[in-house]
Amino acid sequence: MAAINLSNMTKEEVIKAVVENGGAGITKCIQCNACASVCPVAKAGFPLYGRLLIRKLQTGHYEQIIEDASSWACQACNRCTEICPRDAKPFEIVFAFRRMQAKELAISTSAFTPLMNLHATGHAVYSEASKALRKKVGLPEEPLTSINDEKAQKEIQTLLENSPMAELGIF
Ligand code: SF4
Ligand code: SF4
Structure with missing residues (x-):
């Protein structure tokens, strides 16, 4: 970039x-x-x-x-x-x-946690507590996203680790 x-x-x-x-x-x-x-x-x-x-x-x-x-x-x-x-x-x-x-790596520290979440789960915001709410409204407890797709998660991690964000040292 x-x-x-x-x-x-x-x-x-x-x-x-x-x-x-x-x-x-x-x-x-x-x-x-x-x-x-x-x-x-x-x-x-x-x-x-x-x-x-x-x-x-x-x-x-x-x-x-x-x-x-x-x-x-x-x-x-x-x-x-x-x-x-x-x-x-x-x-x-x-x-x-x-x-x-x-x-420019002029990233607010307030964005670090969402970025770390993204690396770990594929979601900038993800809470285990959402499972109960999803169940309550009749949805599967786990969303059909990278959270349950190891291959997709690896791809997200590869992208982040090869982006300028990696220089922040948070992954
Ligand atoms: S609403 Fe905001 S972005 Fe749109 S013209 Fe007005 S000041 Fe500009
Ligand atoms: S998307 Fe929402 S929070 Fe962002 S600038 Fe527009 S109104 Fe404000």
């Missing part, structure tokens, strides 16, 4: 990097703030919630925000995408930024 050269990135280069990492809607955002009104990240008081993150990226202030942990609080709930009047898909922009942060 190619590292991003943070120094001297122009506004256009930052926008291009966001688009290449999956945030194609970045140029559509008109800063109306509708997404913030429904966003748990904003409600929890994180400083760089969706709209502000997008503004920083639109204006090329990437180096200034690369270490900010707000993006790692995104719950992937997609409320922002539902409400956005410009179809900018802010959730995708937040995740594009997270990918860019990950490439």
